[in-house]
Amino acid sequence: MSYKGSQAYDNHAFFENYMARRKREQSPNEVMETPVFLEKLGDVTGKHILDLGCGDARFGYGLLQRGCEHFVGVDGSKNMVEAANTVLEGTKGSVYHSPLESWDFEKHTYNVVMSRLVFHYIEDLQTIFDQVFKTLSNQGRFIFSVQHPVLTSSIESATKSPKKSNWIVDDYFNTGQRIEPWIEEQVIKYHRTTEDYFAMLKRSGFSIEDISECSPKRENFSSEEEYKRRKRIPLFLLFSCKK
Numbered sequence: 001m002s003y004k005g006s007q008a009y010d011n012h013a014f015f016e017n018y019m020a021r022r023k024r025e026q027s028p029n030e031v032m033e034t035p036v037f038l039e040k041l042g043d044v045t046g047k048h049i050l051d052l053g054c055g056d057a058r059f060g061y062g063l064l065q066r067g068c069e070h071f072v073g074v075d076g077s078k079n080m081v082e083a084a085n086t087v088l089e090g091t092k093g094s095v096y097h098s099p100l101e102s103w104d105f106e107k108h109t110y111n112v113v114m115s116r117l118v119f120h121y122i123e124d125l126q127t128i129f130d131q132v133f134k135t136l137s138n139q140g141r142f143i144f145s146v147q148h149p150v151l152t153s154s155i156e157s158a159t160k161s162p163k164k165s166n167w168i169v170d171d172y173f174n175t176g177q178r179i180e181p182w183i184e185e186q187v188i189k190y191h192r193t194t195e196d197y198f199a200m201l202k203r204s205g206f207s208i209e210d211i212s213e214c215s216p217k218r219e220n221f222s223s224e225e226e227y228k229r230r231k232r233i234p235l236f237l238l239f240s241c242k243k
């Protein structure tokens, strides 16, 4: 069986395993993607922020600590929403259980819409980008990361040893569905080129201000060996856009 969208995260064993990986020390999300994401977000004081595919909302919790006025998370996984409710308890943050595809994006509501490592699960991303444009206030910002297109192009390397030192890039311009073996399950993802993301954003009306591939910075790593390994394969692609 192949899992679509957030379904895999509602498989208990998958969820537990994913959370353990996500929270481990030196996880690439923490040492590579998070610092760039925070830098691109900048000062969040007084901001109204929507997080698409918020997971356990730990990131949202951090934003509220940093002065964000209003945080709303949406996630399609029941397990994630339960975890997020626990994390956000006693804060001004709230979380909703919904697939992004059927979420009601209210007009001109948020200063910032963000999403971390979710959009490669979405088949019709153009519609989501159009909806994000609609829900942002004027001059609002849209910041998101995806799995790097080099990784999503071909799954051939996905089953190789966990400490990979190279990655086979194949079928790069053959975009569309991939079924990836991940955490002992088969997960459906959608491969797009960097150019595709760029073109879709422009079609929805966004100005693209910046992109980042979250290159590793030595000061964020406790191990020289891990830093060197992470310099080999790009893992993340991040876009900062404006309405």
Ligand SMILES: C[S@@+](CC[C@H](N)C(=O)[O-])C[C@H]1O[C@@H](n2cnc3c(N)ncnc32)[C@H](O)[C@@H]1O
Pocket (backbone or CB within 6 Å): 004, 005, 006, 007, 009, 052, 053, 054, 055, 056, 074, 075, 076, 077, 080, 098, 099, 100, 101, 115, 116, 117, 118, 121, 122
């Ligand atoms: C890799 S996790 C990232 C979670 C969180 N953004 C983070 O960085 O910690 C992907 C998340 O996207 C959610 N997701 C995937 N497809 C979705 C969809 N179609 N609608 C809503 N949520 C979705 C999953 O449930 C999961 O929580």
